[in-house]
Amino acid sequence: MTRRVFRYVPYAIAQDEHAAPEYAARCVSGDEADCAAESGVCGHPADVEEWLRRHTQETRHTRYRRTFTDYAVLAPV
Template identity: 85%
Template sequence: MTRRVFRYVPYVIAQDASAAPEYAARCVSGDEKDCGAESGVCGHPAEVEEWQRRHTQETRHLRYRRVFADYAVLTPV
């Protein structure tokens, strides 16, 4: 019988500073179905917020699904 030894190694999870986070929004206003208009991927939340303001001015839509994505790295403690 072969013996194996498993060792617990603690890690810290942190946002990867070498990759920029991404922000986006999609309009989910509508009675029968979502509007579906999308902001596209932006590099800063203010860009998405400005897109939402413009879309609301044009359409009076008020409900959005916002998305944030980033990269994470694990490093041993």
Template identity: 65%
Template structure:
């Protein structure tokens, strides 16, 4: 029989600064079916918002599903030792 000891290790979850986040949207307007047109992914929300504005202007559609994605890193916290 193998014996295991599990200890709690304090940690933090942080956004990974080495990877850019992604912003995108797709149109969910429609009565029976969604429009479904997508903005594409961008590293900044500005182009997605501009795409939404243009799509609304061209189609009258006003409802969008926005997605934000990023990468996270789990880091153990430094333990405070004796002074």
């Protein structure tokens, strides 16, 4: 008979220090359809905020969908 022992191992979830997070925004202003202009992927939230300001100045659009993406790692504690 084969015997197996399973043990609970607690893990901590953390942002991967070796992979940079990514920030982006998409304009969702518009009457019948979204404008759909996009900032593209940026390495810092300030870059996206600057894109938002410029786009608002040019178009007077004020509604955006912002995204933040990163990598997570799990490590036993």
